[in-house]
Amino acid sequence: MARKEVTLLLFLVLLVAAVEAQLHDEPTAAAVGRRRGAKAATAPTHLHFFFHDTVSGKSPTAVRVVSPPASSPSPVFGMVNVMDDPLTEGPEQGSAPVGRAQGLYMGSDQAKIGFLQAMNLVFTAGDYNGSTLALLGRNCPLDAVRELPVVGGTGAFRFARGYALLRTHWLDFATGDATVEYDVYVTD
Template identity: 55%
Template sequence: MVFLSIFIWFPSSVNVSFASSSFSRSLLPEELGLKKQKLSHLHFYFHDIVSGRNSTAVRVAKAKMTDPLNEGPELSSKIVDLARGLYASSSLSEIGLLMVKNYFFTEGKYNGSTLSVLGGNAVFSGVREMPIVGGRRLFRFARGYARARTHSLDLQTGDAVVEYNVYVFHY
């Protein structure tokens, strides 16, 4: 089991002045080129392979490659995205992870765009829901949620295939 300790330092005093008009201003979305907001549904499979020569993740060190996100549950299906990030044990009562992931899309109209997920993942729950907290390019200002369901899990190796349905508002 991996334990993660994070120490955050906060200065004892912070001086922030809001009197200056150059510090902030109100903007209209159109000023940033933002058009009507859309809701998209994305569906893919996350391959978390921790065993063998072609592993995509290791427990505490750098992986040989990023985790592929595929159209189907087979590792041989078309790769549509790559995942980068980390997860750490976050529960003493269940197998729960804190997920910090970026999904890098490499196909279709979302090519070059990313989505960011930050939240808890109770691994043995049937369906887990994690928040989408942002993104890049076509997913700038993204917000929504990802629903994850384990498609397959090898308890001997720790290898897993996880199905994701992502619902995201974006411009």
């Protein structure tokens, strides 16, 4: 590795370590409240919707911005797609919209189809209109169920934590187009 890359990597590792240490050293407001006899946290908010990823046709909602190198050990390792995918109430494309999934996913597994997925779920209808949830995690679309952590949010979901369970509802192996069912559980 070049000297600049090693320096950058070392800086990032130290930054992550410092943030992690700070998170473990300072009690959260919720933990302090529980120690003072505050009321127990409420049940998580459950959101259910469908994600439509279209990479084919004249109007794709996800586009490849980096293709895997010729030397890639798998057909997707090293690939990067950017997405602005619709979220709907039901599995049909014409179902009532609830928002958009905006972000990217990249092939990050050499042995199987696995992605690092980073996205904002931007809600455009209903009780959470104008709010967002941020998800970041591993997504292996051929697994029956995948779990992505919720790492934050805005609006009604400010300081949110939780997880999303993803299940492939429909996948076209020829095009790569897919519809994925999301069950998201969020606490604040």
